[in-house]
Every structure is written in structure tokens, then in C-alpha cells.
């Protein structure tokens with residue numbers, strides 16, 4: 433079953449090396465949509481509150497619901513809409529909302545006044561695609577208040593040593609993925625292996641969510657069809673579980 437996404441607005445601006453081949457821009461180009469225009473969703477802005485004919489929420493209780501995966505939750509153009517979404521998030525306290533951003537520096541100015549130590553049902557994540565961006569965004573993530581914190585190394589562009597960050601004991605999950613579609617930059621299995629070893633060292637949950645289109649293993653580049661990137665990553669993760677300590 434495809435993962436349900438909650439996209440209250442759509443569109444983004446490239447702001448980082450990881451954005452170069454952004455899948456949102458790639459898919460929008462095919463549909464003649466200008467990704468740089470940020471638009472509030474006409475149909476799904478209140479998706480978590482929608483109910484079926486029986487009066488049950490369409491978004492089931494207990495799931496992890498990614499928010500703004502075709503935009504950035506903290507993008508400036510959405511400032512006027514975000515408070516309403518925070519209210520929706522608060523109302524659906526039975527759903528775990530996953531907010532992943534490249535704009536963590538805007539977090540403090542964008543949280544609701546009753547955020548406190550963070551809403552119980554919200555996970556905040558940053559994407560860190562290379563060492564430089566990791567060195568800026570992960571310390572900011574470590575400094576903010578949130579009930580759960582994830583790191584997305586995605587699209588991974590080089591090996592990133594996470595020892596300094598994971599040793600603080602504040603990260604719940606590291607998830608790694610390669611880049612997809614045209615001109616995708618390669619994802620090397622050796623990087624994945626070393627990142628998993630660091631996660632194991634600090635008892636941080638590890639996930640390899642997609643291989644990317646160009647996956648290097650034992651020095652050989654494999655061209656992976658997009659629909660197989662996820663299953664191939666799971667196979668690679670399984671292999672790592674069997675061949676490493678955890």
C-alpha cells in the first residue's frame with residue numbers, strides 16, 4: 433500500500449546541493465507545473481480531519497504521516513497557512529506527524545505558542561545530504577525542542593561521519609536514501625554501511641529507504657529502476673543486518 437502523505441501546500445525553492453535534482457521539480461516539469469509557485473492545497477489542506485461515510489477519519493489512527501513532502505513545512509510563503517495546520521495536528525493527537533525540513537533555522541519563528549517541549553505527536557527531522565549541510569542543520573536540530581528527532585541523509589552525496597551528532601543521545605532515527613531520476617548522483621553502499629555502523633554504536637534506529645537510481649556496490653554501478661529502489665534498499669539493509677552486529 434502506498435504511503436499516505438499530507439501535503440497542505442505544494443511547491444518549493446531550491447536552497448541546497450541536495451535540491452539539484454529534486455523529485456518535486458522533476459515530476460512537476462512533466463505536468464507543466466511551476467514548482468516555484470507555492471500553492472495551498474484546495475482539496476487536501478485539512479486531509480487529517482476528513483472523514484468517510486461512516487464518520488471515521490480517512491487518515492487512520494496510529495500511523496506516521498509525512499507532512500509537506502512536496503514542499504517544505506517551514507517555507508516562507510506558507511507562514512500565513514501554518515498556524516491552521518498546527519491546529520489540525522493538535523486535533524489529531526492520535527497520528528504521528530513527521531515534519532522534515534531543510535529550513536530548520538526557521539523552526540523557532542514558526543512553532544505555535546503552546547509548543548513547549550514539543551507536541552507528543554510530532555517528529556522533527558532535518559535532511560543533511562553532505563558533510564557541510566550536516567554540520568549546519570544537525571546541531572540546530574539537536575538544539576531545538578521536539579519529542580522525536582530524525583536525520584534524513586537524503587539524497588546522500590557523500591559519506592557523513594555522524595559520531596559527533598549521535599553521541600549526544602538525542603536522535604531517534606537515521607534514514608538514508610540515494611537520489612532518483614535523471615542525472616541522479618551515485619549512492620555508494622560503503623557509505624550506507626559505515627553510517628549503519630555509527631547508528632549501531634549509539635543504539636540509534638537505522639533505515640535505508642531507497643538506493644537511488646545509481647547504486648554503487650563493490651565498485652560496480654547498478655542502474656536501479658525507480659519502482660525497485662525501495663525494495664532493493666530493504667534487501668541491502670537486510671544484508672547489513674545479517675553481516676553486521678545488529
Ligand code: SF4
Nearest residue numbers: 444445446451454534
Ligand atoms: S527543499 Fe526539498 S522539496 Fe524543496 S527544492 Fe529542496 S529537495 Fe526539493
